[in-house]
Amino acid sequence: MSDNRTTNLIIPWGSLPDEILTNIFVFLPIKSIIICTSVSKAWKSLIKNPTFISTHLHHSLNKNQNLLFFRLRSQNQKEFYALHNEDDADFTQHARFDYPFHASDLVPHNKKCIVVGSCNGLLFLSNFFHAAPNNGFCLWNPCVGKLLKLPSPNVTYATHGAFRGSSGFGFDPKTKDYKVVSVVTLLENFDLEKTRPQVEIYTLSTGQWRMLRTGLAPICVLLQNGPQTFINGALHWVAFRDSDNYFHNFVLIFDLGDEVFHEILLPEFPDFFGASDSIQRALGFRRNGEVMLQLDGGRLISLDLETGEFKDLRIMGYKKTIVDYYVESLVLLDKSANSKDTY
Numbered sequence: 001m002s003d004n005r006t007t008n009l010i011i012p013w014g015s016l017p018d019e020i021l022t023n024i025f026v027f028l029p030i031k032s033i034i035i036c037t038s039v040s041k042a043w044k045s046l047i048k049n050p051t052f053i054s055t056h057l058h059h060s061l062n063k064n065q066n067l068l069f070f071r072l073r074s075q076n077q078k079e080f081y082a083l084h085n086e087d088d089a090d091f092t093q094h095a096r097f098d099y100p101f102h103a104s105d106l107v108p109h110n111k112k113c114i115v116v117g118s119c120n121g122l123l124f125l126s127n128f129f130h131a132a133p134n135n136g137f138c139l140w141n142p143c144v145g146k147l148l149k150l151p152s153p154n155v156t157y158a159t160h161g162a163f164r165g166s167s168g169f170g171f172d173p174k175t176k177d178y179k180v181v182s183v184v185t186l187l188e189n190f191d192l193e194k195t196r197p198q199v200e201i202y203t204l205s206t207g208q209w210r211m212l213r214t215g216l217a218p219i220c221v222l223l224q225n226g227p228q229t230f231i232n233g234a235l236h237w238v239a240f241r242d243s244d245n246y247f248h249n250f251v252l253i254f255d256l257g258d259e260v261f262h263e264i265l266l267p268e269f270p271d272f273f274g275a276s277d278s279i280q281r282a283l284g285f286r287r288n289g290e291v292m293l294q295l296d297g298g299r300l301i302s303l304d305l306e307t308g309e310f311k312d313l314r315i316m317g318y319k320k321t322i323v324d325y326y327v328e329s330l331v332l333l334d335k336s337a338n339s340k341d342t343y
């Protein structure tokens with residue numbers, strides 16, 4: 001007589017192969033993954049491994065969860081950050097983060113730190129203005145609560161005096177590393193027709209700054225703390241130079257892989273930009289091709305360039321509002337933060 005009884009096999013979690021655990025973890029919400037690091041040393045080691053962090057990022061990028069990052073101000077003028085799901089018909093808010101510095105962390109120049117860009121779930125904060133005694137740069141992953149304060153670059157107001165400049169942040173696809181770029185023009189003995197900016201590069205893997213070879217940067221000036229855009233492995237700024245007593249504006253591009261500069265002309269704006277006095281500025285493009293605009297008074301709209309139809313995003317912007325693509329990631333989880341976690 002055959003035995004029809006079923007034997008229940010219980011496999012301890014601790015004995016599961018790393019491949020199976022990885023396939024489980026990548027589908028969990030980030031806060032649940034963080035909690036899993038406290039379950040055992042083996043899980044913590046697996047989750048904080050750079051290979052898993054890279055695998056999780058690749059999975060997040062392929063989820064097609066289209067999030068837009070907004071830097072905004074509340075009614076009491078406090079800066080905050082919001083993620084909105086642009087695939088949602090109501091453009092609902094996915095998450096909200098407060099300013100990352102605690103009161104005990106604030107020193108006078110840090111009060112001016114603002115988010116100027118994002119890449120792979122990391123937000124780049126800068127207080128890049130010419131009177132700062134030490135230029136403050138930070139990388140922040142609000143999803144994992146890590147804030148990494150970067151060392152001061154070699155060129156600061158304290159070391160070289162007043163300057164004009166800007167900074168940028170992105171991912172080098174060649175070395176698989178994150179880079180911060182500081183581009184400054186010293187105002188001492190400044191000559192608009194001869195002076196080249198000084199360029200420094202910080203790499204996350206080394207934790208150090210290094211100077212770019214003199215002469216690689218073209219003769220030009222970047223807008224002071226002007227906006228930057230990272231796309232296709234390169235940083236983009238608006239720059240200008242004096243040409244035949246005429247200020248010529250163009251887009252300055254820095255390739256993070258080859259570490260060389262390029263230039264392109266500014267695009268021609270459609271006629272309706274000049275025809276409407278209510279449009280204050282363009283903020284960026286949505287994945288569906290619509291352009292996001294800020295109107296006088298701060299209201300944000302999304303405009304279809306082909307039909308001319310617009311949609312009220314029901315978000316109020318301000319003078320320094322920025323919009324960027326965002327993906328939730330675990331980048332920085334394996335790094336030792338040099339400030340208190342923000343969870």
